[in-house]
Amino acid sequence: xxxxxxxxxxxxxxxxxxxxxxxxxxxxxxxxxxxxxxxxxxxxxxxxxxxxxxxxxxxxxxxxxxxxxxxxxxxxxxxxxxxxxxxxxxxxxxxxxxxxxxxxxxxxxxxxxxxxxxxxxxxxxxxxxxxxxxxxxxxxxxxxxxxxxxxxxxxxxxxxxxxxxxxxxxxxxxxxxxxxxxxxxxxxxxxxxxxxxxxxxxxxxxxxxxxxxxxxxxxxxxxxxxxxxxxxxxxxxxxxxxxxxxxxxxxxxxxxxxxxxxxxxxxxxxxxxxxxxxxxxxxxxxxxxxxxxxxxxxxxxxxxxxxxxxxxxxxxxxxxxxxxxxxxxxxxxxxxxxxxxxxxxxxxxxxxxxxxxxxxxxxxxxxxxxxxxxxxxxxxxxxxxxxxxxxxxxxxxxxxxxxxxxxxxxxxxxxxxxxxxxxxxx
Numbered sequence: 001x002x003x004x005x006x007x008x009x010x011x012x013x014x015x016x017x018x019x020x021x022x023x024x025x026x027x028x029x030x031x032x033x034x035x036x037x038x039x040x041x042x043x044x045x046x047x048x049x050x051x052x053x054x055x056x057x058x059x060x061x062x063x064x065x066x067x068x069x070x071x072x073x074x075x076x077x078x079x080x081x082x083x084x085x086x087x088x089x090x091x092x093x094x095x096x097x098x099x100x101x102x103x104x105x106x107x108x109x110x111x112x113x114x115x116x117x118x119x120x121x122x123x124x125x126x127x128x129x130x131x132x133x134x135x136x137x138x139x140x141x142x143x144x145x146x147x148x149x150x151x152x153x154x155x156x157x158x159x160x161x162x163x164x165x166x167x168x169x170x171x172x173x174x175x176x177x178x179x180x181x182x183x184x185x186x187x188x189x190x191x192x193x194x195x196x197x198x199x200x201x202x203x204x205x206x207x208x209x210x211x212x213x214x215x216x217x218x219x220x221x222x223x224x225x226x227x228x229x230x231x232x233x234x235x236x237x238x239x240x241x242x243x244x245x246x247x248x249x250x251x252x253x254x255x256x257x258x259x260x261x262x263x264x265x266x267x268x269x270x271x272x273x274x275x276x277x278x279x280x281x282x283x284x285x286x287x288x289x290x291x292x293x294x295x296x297x298x299x300x301x302x303x304x305x306x307x308x309x310x311x312x313x314x315x316x317x318x319x320x321x322x323x324x325x326x327x328x329x330x331x332x333x334x335x336x337x338x339x340x341x342x343x344x345x346x347x348x349x350x351x352x353x354x355x356x357x358x359x360x361x362x363x364x365x366x367x368x369x370x371x372x373x374x375x376x377x378x379x380x381x382x383x384x385x386x387x388x389x390x391x392x393x394x395x396x397x398x399x400x401x402x403x404x405x406x407x408x409x410x411x412x413x414x415x416x417x418x419x420x421x422x423x424x425x426x
Contacts, residue, residue, distance in 0.1 A: 030330040032321070034066040035081070037074055037092035037313075043350060045070065047343075055337050062330045064090075075102075082106040089321025090331045093137045094313040095129035096389050100136065108318040109136040115328070118359070120336055125357045127311050127383060137316030138335055141344070141353025142378040143309030146386050147202040149291040150261060150269040150276075152284060155182070159267070164294040167244075170268075174243040177267055185239070186266035188257035189249035189407060192400030196387045198270050200232065200403060201308030202293055205384035207232040209300030214385040217424075224395075224421040225414075231298060233413035236406050238297070250404050273377075276370045277351050290373040292381045309383040312353065354378045395424040 038045025045068055052064045067088075069077050074092070081087065082102055094100045103109050111134040116123060127143055129136045151163065159176045161169070170184060177184045188194045205211045208228040216222045217229070239245045252260070254271075261269035262281040269275075279285040292307045315335060322328045337343075344356035345364060348371065355361070355378035363375045388396050402416030 029061055029063040030326050031063045031065050032327055032331045032334065033089045034064055035074070035078065035088045035091040036066040036068040037070065038068055039070040040068075042070065043352065047346070051338055051343060055334055058337075059333065062334065064334055078102050082108065087318055087320040089324075089327050090315060090317055090334075092313065093316050095136060095311045097392070099313050100129070103136070103318065108320060109134070110317045110319045110322045111135060112138060112316065115332055117332075117336060120359060121339070121357055122359045122361070122379075125355075125379065127309075129311060137314045138339060139312035139314040139357060140347060141312050142355045142357055143311050143383050144273065145307045145309045145354060145374075145378060145381070145383075146197045146272040147199060147293065147308040148271060148273050148275075148377070149185070149293050150271065150279075151289045151291055152261065152264065152267055152287065153289050154287045155264060155267050163289065163291065166295045167293075167297055169294060170244050171242045173267060178243065182264075183246055183260065183266040184244050185268045185270060186252065186257050186260050187245060187249050187270040188252050188254045189245075189404060190251055190253040192397070192404060193388065194254070194257075194271070195236075195403035196396065196400045197308070198272055200236075200399075201387045202306060202384060203235050203296065204229060204232045204387070205303050205306055205308065206293070206296050206299040207235070209302050211303055211306060211382065211384035214387050215390040218390045220425075224399075224424065225417045230413045230417045233403065233406060233416060235296065235298075236403060237413070240407060245407075247407065250407050273354050273374055274351075276374055279370070286369050288370055288373070290370070290377045292377065303382070303384065305380075306382040306384050307377070308386045310386045310389045348375070391420075391424070395420050398423055 036048050038048050040046070040049070048068060052066065056062065056064060067077070075098070078091070079102055087106070087108055091103070093103055100109070109130070111130070113133070113135050116135070121138070125142050126135055126139060128134065156162065156173070159173060159180065161173050164170050173184050187199065201214070204213055210216070213222060217224055240247060257269060257271065258275060258278055260266050262279050262284055264284060273290070276290065279288060292305045295304065315338065317328060317331050321331060339358065341356070341358055341361070344353070344358055344361070347353040348356060348363070349367070355375040363372045387399070391399065399416065399420045402411055402419060405411035406413060406416060
């Protein structure tokens, strides 16, 4: 009898071990090697850890095996890993020289277009990143709009005007604004980058009719001495002559520009979308509208209502990671979770994105009015190149300083255009 009991116990144990073995074999995890951006003390890192932990609990068959680094340490490690052949499956990356070039040079950029869930993402909000329209990463949000015209709705209406539809509508506001001691359009002209990133980027696209004119010029397909670019620079003289901007604008720095608008000293302010959260006067902030520039004189067809915007960084599969269908599918499942509505809304609330790239996204009612303005502009305005996303170094420095010289009457548009072109082709 004892022998039978022992035999039965051994049989049960064997079956249990075999069942456990086959179950574990069946449940073998798909590992997605990932390079994440952030650290344990900043929001990016804290949110990443939380999201991964929750995802892995809900998907026990997937392991997001990540290395998380921040700032320069991240870029150094990307270079080192790619050089050694230790290519991650998924990584934080972008499409510009800093965030995209290492992956491009290592031939690890992967086109996500065939795999994007169009019921999850609004693909119209994801800009092309390659010469044939490729999408190499899924941006954290819509592109970073750099050329916003902030309008104090109350001040404009008090003077008897409404939202401008054309540049001439701005010109028409000049006499009443001056009589009231107000600037029409305020810009931090003491900051050279503001002329390029926050104004000229969109003016160039409007005057040339080509949203990607800047990158073509950098590649040598266009020239900065082309008549259309010179005409774009000459628009600065037009605004100055018409009184839309002041000759004193070259003395105004970032903080003063923001303060002037917050303290109701200007009808409009030129800056990037990021400044929205810095308007301290709540009454002004709640009555501010974020606009694309109205139709400009000499503007060509096809770029109406456009804004200049830099492609947002995000997470993307590498070519190596995508080569294994199981890893690819697991990574895509994680990305859909990472870019879910609750997570995207949280990034919108804390100001880390302009607007989500989700299909049919509706901003929650409890968001501040100015945040809703950002979402609306990002979802509706066509985008164009930001100059310094493609033009760098001494040519870009010469352009920014040159625009200050044009406004100060120290140089002509033709002189600055030639200087930029000469420096670029050295």
